[in-house]
Amino acid sequence: MVTTQDKLESAIAQLSDTFLSDYPLKSAQLLATLTPKEAARLLEEKPLYVVNRLWKFLPPGIAEVFFCAFRFDYQVEFICHLESHVAVGLLSKLDATSQQAVLAALSVAQPSIYAELSDLLVYPENTAARMMSCRVQAFYAETTVAEALRQLKRLKGQVADVVYVQNAEQVLIGELAITVLVGSAGKAALGSLATPIKARLNVMDHKDQVIETFEGLRCRALPVLDAQQQLVGQIRFFDVYQSTKEELVSDMQTMVGASKDEKALSSSWFAVKKRLPWLQINLLTAFAAAAVVGAFEGLIAQVTALAILLPVAAGQSGNAGAQALAVTMRGLTLREISTRHWYQVMLKEMFVGLMNGVAIAITCGVGVYLWSQSLGLSLVISLAMIASLVIAGCSGAIVPIALKKLGLDPAQSSSIVLTTITDIAGFMSFLGIALLLADMLPKG
Incomplete structure (x- = not known):
């Protein structure tokens, strides 16, 4: 079994100064497998220009964790060698006490850098000033x-x-x-x-x-x-x-109820605190979907085959909704679309859901007929597939756009909201159509 010490020794052996300088991406990927203390100890032994070169290749979030693990004197020295916007980004992620301590040390060691970073930190978050480099000529x-x-x-x-x-x-x-x-x-x-x-x-x-x-x-x-x-x-x-x-x-994290602040190397307790509230909310929405099924309890008792096919209907609508959500979220993040494009996006996803629904309905209908020898059951699952995929596509497009229109983070647990809608839509369409065509279904 490979121990943590073995991993550290292996990383130290591979991450020579030459390797770090010539292959910064591979070096960053290898460093990300270590704990923050181990990575910080390794980097502190390397020349600053080498560490500076590979710093931008570290995965999002990892760089801040490594910086916090550095010795205080190394933090101060390292900040002086970074581009201004990168340095400001790191400082803004420190707690107030640590940030002031670093700035106080810079004011003595590098007054000009201290003045530059202090001015930039005054600007609000998410402004051009926080993104810019002051090294301009x-x-x-x-x-x-x-x-x-x-x-x-x-x-x-x-x-x-x-x-x-x-x-x-x-x-x-x-x-x-x-x-x-x-x-x-x-x-x-x-x-x-x-x-x-x-x-x-x-x-x-x-x-x-x-x-x-x-x-x-x-x-x-x-x-x-x-x-x-x-x-x-x-x-x-x-x-x-x-x-x-x-x-x-x-956005990938917040879509499923994980916090933006959580990193791969965050403590288990921190992860539980950030995830558990959304899991509790998801539990409530699951009961809402279960209530829909409960409303058709009598029908399911008469036609037991419906209980077997329920996960099929819900699963397909969930996948279709997730696809629409991912594409819409990408468009919002990359500014390909804005909230004013909601109607075009919704129509596109509804049409996609309709075409996919017809194709899936044919495949699913044939499979159910071969399994059950019931034309009525095949017709129910086919119609339910078309209806649920259209609703799922529409929901996947509207949920993030609606959140953004309301001034909320469009990625904030939109997957949980969408899952609730697609589950209810899948169950309702499947069981509702089954109720309408109950006379064509096999009993027992």
């Missing part, structure tokens, strides 16, 4: 390529992929990819090489607006301006992708 239009390259070489740390060009009034007039800058003639003026800026973001723009802007433009980076229209940072496409990925992961 702008030049005047008259600056030559040779002079710009000389200035960039004097900068400490990583140079941004895009530099910006401004006029004498410090108004942005264009942008220039670093690859174009390096490949241009040394005497050329930046103003003659710059391309127009596709869009500008404001520090107070909401994260949703930032993502929508990138989705429409497909650009490498966008500048962020303050209230005085001065350049204060930039947001890269990679940063937006990371933010969207984390949101999708969080």
